[in-house]
Amino acid sequence: EAGVAQSPRYKIIEKRQSVAFWCNPISGHATLYWYQQILGQGPKLLIQFQNNGVVDDSQLPKDRFSAERLKGVDSTLKIQPAKLEDSAVYLCASSLVLLAGASYNEQFFGPGTRLTVL
C-alpha cells in the first residue's frame, strides 16, 4: 500500500515569513497526526484529527500555527509568522480509527518536511 505522503520535503524561509505543509495519509486512515521533531529529540504532537474534527490541539501554538483537514483526508499545517525556534522536521502520521475493544492502532509516519528558519 502507498505510504503517508508529505510535501515539500525541504523548506527554507526567513523569520516572520509564512509557510505551509501538506500531508496525504494512507487511504482509509481516519486519524491523522502532526508532530514536530526538533533536532536530537523525539517527535512531539502538535495536533490530532479524526476525520475532519480536532481531537487534541493542546500543544499547538495557536498564535502562529494552524491546521485543517476540511474533507477528512488531506491536511495542511501552516506557520505564520515563523520564528527561529520553529526550525524542525514536521512529521505527519496516520492510523486507522480505534475500534471498541482494541488497544491501539499503529501510527505510520510520512517522510517529513525539514523546515529551516533563518
Place this chain on the structure above:
Amino acid sequence: GENVEQHPSTLSVQEGDSAVIKCTYSDSASNYFPWYKQELGKRPQLIIDIRSNVGEKKDQRIAVTLNKTAKHFSLHITETQPEDSAVYFCAAGRGYGGSQGNLIFGKGTKLSVKP
C-alpha cells in the same frame, strides 16, 4: 504532563554484541508501547510494539519487555549488525473504548554498531 524518559542517549557496541535501551513512562493509563527506528534523514519506522496485557514480546533478534508496576519497558537487540545503527525511539500511548491518543516519545538513543 505525561513524560517518557529514555536511556542511554548514545550507545556504541561491537558487532555481534547485545544492545539494551530502557524507558520509563509517567502516565499509568498508557497501554501501548512501540519502538521506532529512525535512520538519518528518514521517517520513523515501527520495529516492535508491546501492549499492556503482555510482559514480553520477541521478533527474531529484537525483544521488548514491559513492567507495568514499575512503568518501565526495554528494547533488547541481540547479535547486533552494522545496519542496526540508527536512532531508536521508545513511545507510550493510550487507547481505550474506541478512542486513541497520540504517542509520547522519548528523546532517542543513537546506536552505533562497529564492525
